[in-house]
Amino acid sequence: MIWYPYQQMKTMRAPYEIVDAEGVFLYTRDQKLIDSVSSWWSVIHGYKHPALNEAIISQVNRFSHVMLGGLTHAPVQRLSQKLEEFLPGDLDCCFFSDSGSVAVEVALKMALQYYMNRGERQRTMILALEHAYHGDTFKTMEAGDDEDYHFVLNAYGSSQHVVHIPTDTGALEQAFSRYHERLNCLLVEPLLQGAGGMRMYDLSFLKRARELCDQYGVLLIFDEVATGFGRTGNRFVADLVLPDILVLGKALTGGYIGHAATVASRKVFAGFYDDDPCHALMHGPTFMGNALACSVALKSIELFENQDYMSKIHRIEKVTRREMAGFSHPSVKEVRIMGGCVCVEVFDPASLNGYQQFAYEHGVFSRPFLNCMYAMVPYVITEAELIQVLDTMKAWFSR
Numbered sequence: 001m002i003w004y005p006y007q008q009m010k011t012m013r014a015p016y017e018i019v020d021a022e023g024v025f026l027y028t029r030d031q032k033l034i035d036s037v038s039s040w041w042s043v044i045h046g047y048k049h050p051a052l053n054e055a056i057i058s059q060v061n062r063f064s065h066v067m068l069g070g071l072t073h074a075p076v077q078r079l080s081q082k083l084e085e086f087l088p089g090d091l092d093c094c095f096f097s098d099s100g101s102v103a104v105e106v107a108l109k110m111a112l113q114y115y116m117n118r119g120e121r122q123r124t125m126i127l128a129l130e131h132a133y134h135g136d137t138f139k140t141m142e143a144g145d146d147e148d149y150h151f152v153l154n155a156y157g158s159s160q161h162v163v164h165i166p167t168d169t170g171a172l173e174q175a176f177s178r179y180h181e182r183l184n185c186l187l188v189e190p191l192l193q194g195a196g197g198m199r200m201y202d203l204s205f206l207k208r209a210r211e212l213c214d215q216y217g218v219l220l221i222f223d224e225v226a227t228g229f230g231r232t233g234n235r236f237v238a239d240l241v242l243p244d245i246l247v248l249g250k251a252l253t254g255g256y257i258g259h260a261a262t263v264a265s266r267k268v269f270a271g272f273y274d275d276d277p278c279h280a281l282m283h284g285p286t287f288m289g290n291a292l293a294c295s296v297a298l299k300s301i302e303l304f305e306n307q308d309y310m311s312k313i314h315r316i317e318k319v320t321r322r323e324m325a326g327f328s329h330p331s332v333k334e335v336r337i338m339g340g341c342v343c344v345e346v347f348d349p350a351s352l353n354g355y356q357q358f359a360y361e362h363g364v365f366s367r368p369f370l371n372c373m374y375a376m377v378p379y380v381i382t383e384a385e386l387i388q389v390l391d392t393m394k395a396w397f398s399r
């Protein structure tokens, strides 16, 4: 049997079975659904995209995968070259892996070893945000701040190596002045904290973070697994404030195949580049640099650039703001909009019980969590389809 994610198997309702998918639509046997969550925020070009399909199929006909240990190939070379050009600043050194969680693990391992290689052995502490989510593996659970994982902390005792602060400049400054000698890195989901509840915060926090990291020699890591490729209305938040390490996942392959990248600056890379074999980065997922993933990621980035996706995202934000203007309800705490993300936060999560089925009946696939009803639509959505998604969200409260 299938053990489904994030669900009590005993009480979960049966998942919808998808038999086909095209553009923004998922098809069950009897319903056509707009995927308002882009399959966990990844399917930015929609399903069954002809150019993405073609990129994979032509690579399948050469080879699907070869290991990156001792071997290399054109798709991974072209993708790293493309990312080097596409990403801001000197974020030039791409370490590939198969999922966002692993890519964050790699970033944390990189940051730790960076200081160990320099002999700064006291720098082991991670500064992270309250409500952070960085993945489901052990170190990312520890860096995250998700109540669902607190059983881990209960089992092992509270972490000596991670401190969580709110997205408040005062708290940031305090943490730096208190811990700076031990601080290894500041790890954040920049501007938009996704799985922690679609929380949005101000750029000034990140600007101050960059200054403090520079002042105290601490590495700044942006986990843009969710925010990368336009979701916040910026290509990358890294375009606005440059981190030392950038993590990409989810939309990297247009949602076709799990793949992720931990992209280091030249400075971080230089901390490993040495005659000493002990200074090498000891990591190597079996499927890193998978040729199908790299081929489709390359095509995905080409589409993003050539078809002016940023203007599509700005249009989504504009329509969303227009349609949600003036919307309120006694059970709604706040409506938040940023780029291609809209969240209706309710006071009581119970007021969202039944929404998923309601949305299904209105031709929308949605998956509320915590006290958030949200949409992160594929960027290829039409205005009419987007309005259908937003109308469905609003209709739930006036039924």
Ligand SMILES: *Cc1c(COP(=O)(O)O)cnc(C)c1O
Residues within 6 Å of the ligand: 098, 099, 100, 101, 102, 104, 133, 134, 135, 136, 189, 194, 195, 223, 224, 225, 226, 227, 249, 250
């Ligand atoms: C989804 C997500 C991850 C984990 O990525 P997986 O591919 O699911 O392992 C990490 N960080 C952020 C911010 C995410 O949204």
